[in-house]
Amino acid sequence: MNWESLLSLKRFGDTNKRLRAEQDNLRLGFEVDYDRIVFSNAFRSLQDKTQVIPFSKTDFVHTRLTHSLEVSVVGRSIGRLAGKAILEKHPHLQTVLGYQPNDFGAITAAAALAHDIGNPPFGHSGEKAIGHFFTSGSGLQYQSELTKTEFQDLCDFEGNANGLKILTDSLPGTEGGLRLSYATLGAFVKYPKASLPMKPTSHVANKKYGYFQAQAPFFDELATELGLNKAQGSYFRHPLAYLVEAADDICYTIIDFEDGINLGWISEDYALEYLINLVRDRIDSKKYAQLAYKPQRLSYLRALAINSLIQDAVRIFIENEAAILAGTFDVALLDKSHYKAQIEDIISLSVRNIYQSKEVIQKEVIGHRAISILLEQYSQAAVQKWKGNAQTFDKLILSLVPEGTPIVGETLYETLLYVSCFVASLSDGKALRMAQDMGN
Helix, strand or coil, X not given: CCHHHXXXXXXXXXXXXXXXXXXXXXXXXXXXXXXXXXXXXXXXXXXXXXXXXCCCXXXXXXXXXXXXXXXXXXXXXXXXXXXXXXXXXCCHHHHCCCCCHHHHXXXXXXXXXXXXXXXXXXXXXXXXXXXXXXXXXXXXXXXXXXXXXXXXXXHCCCHHHHHHHHHHCCECCECCCCCCCHHHHHHHCCCCCCCCCCCCCCCHHHCXXXXXXXXXXXXXHHHHHHCCCEECCEECXXXXXXXHHHHHHHHHHHHHHHHHHHCCCCCHHHHHHHHHHHHCCCCXXXXXXXXXXXXXHHHHHHHHHHHHHHHHHHHHHHHCHHHHHCCCCCCCHHHHCCCHHHHHHHHHHHHHHHHCCHHHHHHHHHHHHHHXXXXXXXXXXXXXXXXXXXXXXXXXXXXXXXXXXXXXXXXXHHHHHHHHHHXXXXXXXXXXXXXXXXHC
């Protein structure tokens, strides 16, 4: 892969090549991507979607919206630092083509901003609930009428693939979705493969899948434009996707941990010890001793921790740039971090005290039930309409779908995917209220 192709400014529907040297630096194309994501309805709905702790009424905790904003800020910093080093190694990108360090930051920030835009309500348990409906619930009845890959898309419903669908899906009047630059879309796709064939490899890009079968033709076009090479049937990951992933890893490692502290689920003594271990070589002991209150101490340590991990992620990326461009770098950046042991300690404590807490599990159960009810009702109604057999109740159910939201497709697969994506688009509160209304 080469950077000239990877930094493509092309958008869906373009007939002429967009050149970086001809861009308006006051309104750079990659920065337009960020703006379009911010103003999209799908992004706004993240304000009521669970990051880790659902429905918290006792204290502020991060939603998908605040998490995404923080990941984009970290992503911008990582991208700019990496971009500066890349341009020093490949000066023609700047002197001949006009790329600047901030371009890398803008691409990474936009992709990071959108990285959770396709996640269903109730966090990753929402993905599992949709999959369970098709593997073990009423959705299993459709298996014989779908191809293996189509059915796998539903059984292993993936928020990352749904995110690409949201960003790129054409609807009447909005061809190409948000029409983001291909560079940003490439950086967004962490897993450049379909749901099948499954690839039991250790390569981080094969961990999940990144596009539904319905988006396969567009993804092939995207990969061709970006020059994403293929090996053993799957595409290489866009290099900047590693930076987006690192920004996400940094934020959930540190910020989820901070949420647990603020809720009292992790004691301050433990927390400070773990964070100090991460930033011991950067801490200003005199300044730290003057901080009288817990929020001050946490903020100081959090800032140091995030900065330490940003610098380390950039170092790893630049040291391994050749392997990343060759598609042979097979782990997340932070897996090579100098701070890997400290990161693992923090995550281990978060798993025990936050992710596996009774409060989180109870809310996941509630969310699973809500999603199951909605899928049961909407899939039945949509499939009946697709078959031309819709009854009065089916029509009433479908009338609740917001105007302009596709729910019945041209095929059974498209219809079931539309239903799944509609349910995935709901906020936690909306999904819960709708399910309660239908269950009464």
